[in-house]
Amino acid sequence: MTPLRIALYQGPSGVPQSNRVSLDALDDAARRAASAGAGLLVTAEMYLTGYALGDAVATLAEPADGPGAQRVAKIAAEHGVAIVYGYPERDGDQVFNSAQFIGSDGTRLANYRKTHLFGEYEARHFTAGESLVVQAPLGDLTVGLLICYDVEFPENVRAHALAGTDLLVVPTALMRPFEVVPQTLVPARAFESQLYLAYANRAGAEGEFHFAGLSCLAGPDGVAHARAGTGEDLVLADADPARLRASRRQNPYLRDRRPELYGPLA
Template sequence: MLPVRTALYQGPSGVPRSIPENLAALDSAARTAAAGGARLLLTPELWLTGYALGDRVPDAAEPADGPGARAVAAIAAEHGLAIAYGYPERAGDVIHNSVQLIAPDGTRLANYRKTHLFGDFETKHFTPGDTLVVQADYAGLRLGLLICYDVEFPEAVRAHALAGTELLLAPTALMRPYEIVPNTIIPARAWENQLYLAYANRSGPEGGFHFAGLSCLAAPDGTVRARAGLGEDLVLADVDPGLLAASRAENTYLGDRRPELYGPLA
C-alpha cells in the first residue's frame, strides 16, 4: 500500500478572520498541498471561525451540514483531497467543539465532538461529546478523530489504538507555555499506541490567547516526520502503512497488554 501524503495547515494566525477570509486561506493551502501530492489536509481546532470567539460562539455555530461544510466540500472537490476541519457545531439546543472530515468528492465521512473540554472558555460555551472513538476509512487507512486536549489523556488515544485507528487526526488550539505537548507528548502517544498522529495547531496571539504553533506529524516509531514553526505554516509528510506494520511487529505494546489488571483505572 502506498504512503498517504498528509498536510498540516497551521493558520491563519493572529486576530480571528472572517469565515470568507478563512475559506480563502484554506483554498490556497489546499491548492499548495495538492500540488505537493497531499491526499489529506488537516486544519486547527475551531479553524472555520477562529478560536477566540468569546460570547459570539452561539452566533458562529452552524450544523454539520451548514454553509461552512458545503464551502469546505467545494474546496476539497476542487483540489481532489480530503479535508478535516475544526468548527463550532450547533446540534439542536447545544453547541459542540467539533471536527469534520470531508472526502475529495465532497461527501461528509465523519464528525467528532470534543469529549474533554479545556478551560473556562470551552466549558462555558460548549457541551462535551459523548462518543470517544469516531473513525472513517480513507485512502486505505483507518482514520480517527480527536481534538486538542483529548490527546493529552492516554486513555483517549489508547481507545483509538485498540479500535484499529492507524492515523489519528487532532486539530488543536494549544496555548503557550504548554509546548511540552507537541514536543514530547505527541511523539510519545504515537510510539506507545503504534499509530500516526497528526496534530495541527493555531499560532500566535488571538484575543486573550497565545497559541504555540509547532504542528507536527508523529510516526509510530516515535519520530516526528514534519514540524511547523511558530507562525502560519503548511507542512507535508507521508503516512506509510509499511512503516506502521513494521513498527507494530517490532513494538508489541498493544499485544502485550494485560487488561485483566487494568480494571481500577476505569
C-alpha cells in the same frame, strides 16, 4: 500499500473577520497541498471561526451540514484532497467544539465532538461530546479524530489504537507555555499506541490566548517526521501503512497489555 501524504496547515493566526477569510485561506492551502501530492489536509481546532470568540460562539456555530461544511466540501472536491477542519457545531440548543472529515470528492465522512473540554472558557461555551472513537477510511488507512486536549489523555489514544485507528488526526488550539505537548507528548502517544498522529495547531495571538504552533506528524517510531514553526506554516509528511504494520510487528505494547489488571484505572 500506498503512503498517504498529509499536509498540516497552521494558520492563519488571529480571528478571521468572516468565515470567507478562513475559507479563502483554506482554498489556497488545499491548492498548495494538492500540488505537493497531499491526499489529506488538516487544519486547526475551530479553524473556520477562530478560537477566541467569547459569547459569539453561539452565534457563529452552524450545523454539521451548514454553509461552512458545504464550502469546505467544494474546496476538497475542486482540489481532490480530503480535509479535516475544526468548527463550532450547533445541534439544536447545544454547541459543540467539533472536527469534520470531508473526502476528496466532497463527501462528509465523519464528524467528531470534543469529549474533554479544556478550562473554564470551553466549559462555559460548549457541550462535551460523548463518542470517543470516531473513524473513517482513507486509502489504506483508518483515520480517527480527536481534538486538542483529548490527545493529552492516554486513554483516548489507546482507545483509538484498540479500535484499529492507523492515523489519528488532531485539530488543536494549544496555548503557550505548553509546548511540551507537541514536542514530547504527541510523539510519545504515537509510539506507545503504534499509530501515526497528525497534530495541527493554531499560531499567534487571539484575544487572551497565545498559541504555540509546532504542528507535527508523529510516527509509530516516536519521531516527528514533520514539524511546523511558530507562525503560519504548511508542512507535509507521509503516513506509510506498510511501515506502520512493520512497526506494530516489532513493538509489543498492544500485544503485551494485560487489561484484566486495568479495571481500577477506570
